[in-house]
Amino acid sequence: MRWTWVPLLLVMGCTTAWERHKSEFAQREADGQYDEALDEAKWLIENASDEAPPEERGMASDTKRQLDLARVAAKSGDSRLAVHALRETLTVDSDAAPSVAQLFNQLPLDPATRARFESEFGWNTAALAPGDVPLPHARDAAAGCWAYHAREIRIRRERTVMTPDGRERQISFDARLWTFDAATRRWHADGTWMNDAGAATELVGGPPAARYRAVLAADHGFYTDERVPGCHREYWQGPFLENGTLFVSPKLPGTVAAAGD
Numbered sequence: 001m002r003w004t005w006v007p008l009l010l011v012m013g014c015t016t017a018w019e020r021h022k023s024e025f026a027q028r029e030a031d032g033q034y035d036e037a038l039d040e041a042k043w044l045i046e047n048a049s050d051e052a053p054p055e056e057r058g059m060a061s062d063t064k065r066q067l068d069l070a071r072v073a074a075k076s077g078d079s080r081l082a083v084h085a086l087r088e089t090l091t092v093d094s095d096a097a098p099s100v101a102q103l104f105n106q107l108p109l110d111p112a113t114r115a116r117f118e119s120e121f122g123w124n125t126a127a128l129a130p131g132d133v134p135l136p137h138a139r140d141a142a143a144g145c146w147a148y149h150a151r152e153i154r155i156r157r158e159r160t161v162m163t164p165d166g167r168e169r170q171i172s173f174d175a176r177l178w179t180f181d182a183a184t185r186r187w188h189a190d191g192t193w194m195n196d197a198g199a200a201t202e203l204v205g206g207p208p209a210a211r212y213r214a215v216l217a218a219d220h221g222f223y224t225d226e227r228v229p230g231c232h233r234e235y236w237q238g239p240f241l242e243n244g245t246l247f248v249s250p251k252l253p254g255t256v257a258a259a260g261d
Contacts, residue, residue: 018044018051025068034076041069063093070103079107083117091243117146145182145231149190150224150252152176153215156196160204167204172196173215178222178252182229187252210240218248 025040045065048057070085086100104117154174161168175197177190202209214223217237225246228236232254238247 016051016053018047018053018056021047029072029075034072037072038069038076038078038081041065041072045069059093063089063096066092067096067099067103070100074103074107077108079109082107145185145229147182148180148224148226148229150178150180150187150222150249151197151218152178152222153218153220154193155215155219165203166206169202169204169212170199171201171212171215172199173219180232180253185254187254210246214238214240214246214248221248221250222252223248 021040021043025037025044028034028037028040044052048062048065052061066085066089070082070089073079073082073085082103086104089096089100107114109117152175155171156174157170157172159170161170174193174195176193178187179190180187198215200209200212200215202212217223223246224236227245228238228247235251235253236247236249240246240248
């Protein structure tokens with residue numbers, strides 16, 4: 001009787017972790033166990049570079065995994081995660097815009113949130129693939145506005161120290177958070193100044209560190225590490241990062257002067 005288990009054990013022993021998680025993802029989604037399918041979709045994305053076979057690597061496969069994550073996130077009711085996955089999909093492959101639009105239109109979003117993301121996705125699509133405008137407002141994306149945050153910066157301390165990697169420049173800063181309300185087109189402060197709100201570093205003689213340079217440039221001004229809406233793009237310097245984020249400005253867009261105290 002025990003010999004009947006031998007073929008099964010051999011099959012299980014030859015199955016890779018990638019194959020197991022891929023199979024589990026498909027089975028969980030088919031069974032309507034979307035929370036569990038989400039965990040498997042995340043595992044496949046996080047481990048693709050190490051575990052995926054050669055034929056399941058590259059842009060097309062990365063795009064499919066992000067769309068899979070967006071689909072099961074939508075089915076599980078996690079619209080925030082679904083939107084995040086759709087953002088990542090556009091970043092990986094702008095030609096996936098029609099698929100992104102199809103999934104986005106199925107999300108149960110309130111009108112204000114939907115309008116904000118339509119403008120954001122439209123702007124990104126117009127920037128990445130000007131020939132594709134599948135989302136509403138994409139043709140007017142340059143004027144698109146959505147809510148986002150910025151930080152008013154005051155450098156508190158600058159110093160150079162010796163580290164195991166060599167001499168390092170260090171700065172710490174105080175900050176105050178501001179939020180842009182797209183509906184009223186106004187900024188408002190969220191709370192008061194925070195002392196020692198953050199820090200940034202850069203190796204002396206090393207390559208420029210994007211965040212360190214951005215904070216230096218934002219002293220007595222503002223920076224945002226989010227994507228900037230099209231209606232404010234001309235006011236911000238950047239992006240400092242290749243993913244299209246981290247901008248600085250001497251004043252908040254649409255204001256006459258810096259907010260000050």
